[in-house]
Amino acid sequence: CVGEGEECEGEECVGEGEECEGEECVGEGEECEGEEGVGEEEEGVGVAGYVLRPSLLPQTAILRRERKRREREEVLHGVSGLVFQRVHISPWSPPAFHQLLLWGAWPKASQSVPDLGRSLERLLTRYGLSLAEEQGSLWLAAEPMGRLGRLWADDLADGVSVCLNLDLLASLVYSLPDWRLLWSPDPRFLNHFLLRPLLEQPFRPFSLFPQRFVYDISFWAGSDWQEAEFHAVVREASRETVENVTLVDTYTQTDTHPDLTHTSYCYRLTYRSHTHALSHTHALKLHTHLQHLLSTRMHLTVR
Structure with missing residues (x-):
């Protein structure tokens, strides 16, 4: 998954002595607050030695080791995959979603976070995305789904981390009325994206007034x-x-x-x-x- 020689074997991405870096899981609404929320998932979901990973944040430890081995600056690493969280049922809190984790090594990482945040805001501002600073992190949020991700400085390795909920981001960009559509096998929904529609072409719901x-x-x-x-x-x-x-x-x-x-x-x-x-x-x-x-x-x- 990440770096040369580093393989992500199924569910082994989580645990095995790796700690969840960062202060909070991302993209789950308000339920997974801090490392405490991660602990609940790792403790509560596991069968026959397998664990459903609640976040990709433990991968930052692998990315740091990759950077030390290469000894290169201004390197951007990325990893994405499914994560699972035990959240309450609400319109914009998916229990399973695709998460994207980006980690870059730059000098003066704390100064790079605001610049990167403004770049993302300019890119997505037409979709109603805004930035909010809280506890040293920049949060990406939009209505009606709430928080979509966050940016923060990794002081341990002069790096910048970005964590995004891709399911909610796709719902925002394509004007999807419900994140559950992303898991639908309905050919009407799938055919819309087979043609690689432009971002200016939002998805048209099957029914304007579902019961x-x-x-x-x-x-x-x-x-x-x-x-x-x-x-x-x-x-x-x-x-x-x-x-x-x-x-x-x-x-x-x-x-x-x-x-x-x-x-x-x-x-x-x-x-x-x-x-x-x-x-x-x-x-x-x-x-x-x-x-x-x-x-x-x-x-x-x-x-």
């Missing part, structure tokens, strides 16, 4: 309640047709034994699809299946 169905779901949960697991079950049961999940109300029952405390949660789910016609009957069937999974798998008492 939207809103359902509330309430249940009692015990002390072992995990909201991240709830969102994962919603994704599975709805087959990715739920575009937003909002917490409406909570209520904790305190008149029972302290060890048997239960809390009632009420969530509002919005079902909508941009790739196929979603009927009321189909949406209700998916919602009923969700209720069944919450009872049998998460052992919640659905009300």
